[in-house]
Amino acid sequence: MIASSFQEKCISVINGAPTWAVFFLFDLLDDFLCIVFRFLDLVMEEKLQSCHCKSPQETTDFPGHEFLSDHQHLSETLYRRRNVFRQAGFLRFARKLPEITKKIGIVTFLRKFLFPDKTKKVPREFANRWSDCGCKNCVSWTNTDKLNVIVKQPSITQDLLMSNKPVENVIFIHGFLASSSYWTNTVFKYLPETTENAKYRFFAVDLLGFGDSPKPRDSRYSLKEHVEMIEKSVILPNNLTSFHVVAHSMGCIIAVALAAKFSGSVKSVALVAPPYFADSKGGASCDALDVIAEKKLWPPTSFFSAMMAWYEHIGRGVCLVVCRHHRTWEMIIKIVTWRRKLPTAITELTKHTHQSAWHSMHNVICGGAKFTDKHLETLINSGVKINVVQGDKDDIVPIDCLWNMKAKFPEVEVEVIAGTDHSTVIMSRREVFVANLVSLWASSGKKQK
Template identity: 45%
Template sequence: MLRISSISAKKWPEKALDTLISALSFLVFAFLDLLDIVLCIFYRFFDYIMEGNSHTCYCYNRARVCDGGHEISETLYERKNIFRELGFLKLRGKGEDGEEKGALLAHRWSDCRCESCVSWQGKRDQGLHLIVMEPSKAMDEDCRGSSAENVIFLHGFLSSSSFWTETVFPNLSENAKLNYRLFAVDLLGFGRSPKPSDSKYRLNEHVEMIERSVLEPLRLASFHLVAHSMGCIIALALATKHLNSVKSITLIATPYFPSTKENASHTALNRLAQRRLWPPLLFGASIMACYEHLGRTVCFIICRNHKKWERMLKLLTLKRDLHFRIMDFTRHTHHSAWHSMHNVICGGAKMMDNYLQAVNRSRALVTLIQGDKDQVVPLECCCNVKLKVPLAEVKIISKADHKTIIIGREKDFTRDLEQIWSSAENHNPRNML
């Protein structure tokens, strides 16, 4: 009896703290709900003033979840907002019939217009920005690196190809430099890749752009895939379309929460962007994923003025070059980040079971790498994927979170990748096509 009381006494402070955080979270998010509605009205007015057209936003809870024959995520329209549920914004504005009146500008007034952010405009059929690391020495002098194997790297949300070129590329062994050709891609809407305002950044659009920019022009007959976070969903979708070409798939921090197909998008949003103040990463994710106009305001303040912020940080830190993660954080528009979050991470959740089943039947070697301290994509996600792909190899990194699973242990991570690529040659799964 004494022991039970002692245990209860230890848990009481934790329960009290959790209750306090929940109460504060309710109050803060109620305020944010109201603020987002106010910002909705603000942006409608200024969009009309600056662009001559008040473009449709997603504040109206419409049941339409299909656009142009391709599914988009229900979470774009059906995000929780207590004031909207009470009847605010019931009046329908211009263009609320499901299609916007007039084409979106190539760049919104609230987006950055610096040279690096608009350099892609005016170029027809431009592909994704791609960084290629060729084999350091030709294995066949008449055909440079013809025997080299191909590896495609896909980054996560609010990142770019720098995530790989600054971590993996410099740490390759001499043998890997000789035998592998590496491709680091800036996904559509991120880094130096195009950021079209008329795109909804659906999962299939990301996959098709990789095919058009990498697979088709370079005629890759076989390749390995390495992906982090959001990139894992795109990698699985790409692998499903090219099962006979994929040799290995390395998934780092895969966001996968099993659910029925009807609830999959909302399950992913609720798990990855819970309306809570703590931990801070969760709070930040909830603001950017749940509040369209708050997210746009953050991008307006930070991304639109990223050159100024970068100069200030360089002065404060006395550094000539900022860390690539700081630079990557601003290399997107609100439109590209918002739609990728919902249509890839949330909308893609509806297809994850199909993708994992297909990969499970393939010849590809599947490896799952997960940090046990990841607050963005929890450890359970790795377990969920393992249940769907029983033959997948699992590597849990102790005391690693969503970024330090790679950053801070670049050499070890690169050695792990090289071992995976080498093992793929002798991989012989039980379930063959």
């Protein structure tokens, strides 16, 4: 027994050694990139941008960083991410190098050398960062302060005007690194504009920081901000006094928060693959990071999630290479695939900034975990129907999230779809998915008490 246990531990250590080595190097690389980006921010923007490599008390030294004043809406995972070199304090002096070079005059010299004709500045609150793409499509959001919303509603006919069918409003919320096209290019064509008992009006939003919606550089993309922007862009302008919500992945956390805020108006909530983490000991945010972005090398999706979630500056470097130069990559893909037009899933993948993706990952997926229980309790006490669907082969959100939610909230209706994953749970069964939604909406006419 002892020999067997020792052998298992040895195998575990051997298998974990490559993972430990890779992420040990990432720890070092992220700290190095912290120095590089701090220096480049000084040169390119004349301002030292704050990051989350230090504790909240230290980061308040940087102008415009309201970490402490709004800390309840931010995730502790932003500054509790473990890093061997940061914890040891090896690079504490090195991080002061950008400020030292500025005092010496190197920064001013480089700025004048690189930008000799730069006299006018774009207002800082609207300008994209130097590491973000500045093409016409990527900065079009500066013309509005509301989310981009795609609306599908019945064509106005005489018969429809004469009918007394009630209007059922439905808000669709996409997941991480997606946009409204996740819904409009897939399930929208199967949605009925009218049924025997109701006529429908559908709203698909681009969340704050994604798609064609605003991507303000000073936003923290907190759960509160996401909810307020949907309220400002959809609910208030369209005077929605009653509505249903449908959401996928990260959007589920926002959907539950939105529904809880308007628990007197929402009639049903349909969630697909929600990342749920019970907050029994107040550590839901850190638990969410450990589960959603566990440090492992395989499968590749898990490795990429861990790299982007744990390492702020490596993630910014990836966005600098991929998102800032998305037009080049799209041209290469068109040449290789002989396509004139790329699938929307590819073009929409880069429609975000590092700021919006990084903070949404932490402040919504991780930070929102500590509020989900309270929001679900509010909805259940208000008699709102909650339906949850997830694929049994989902390798992004563990199926345990579904069962944990059901165990804590038995009133939630759950369904596991065999043979589907995080995306195909909808994409491979669009007509069935829509039929189930229509059935849910029809049965939600009266709240369950």
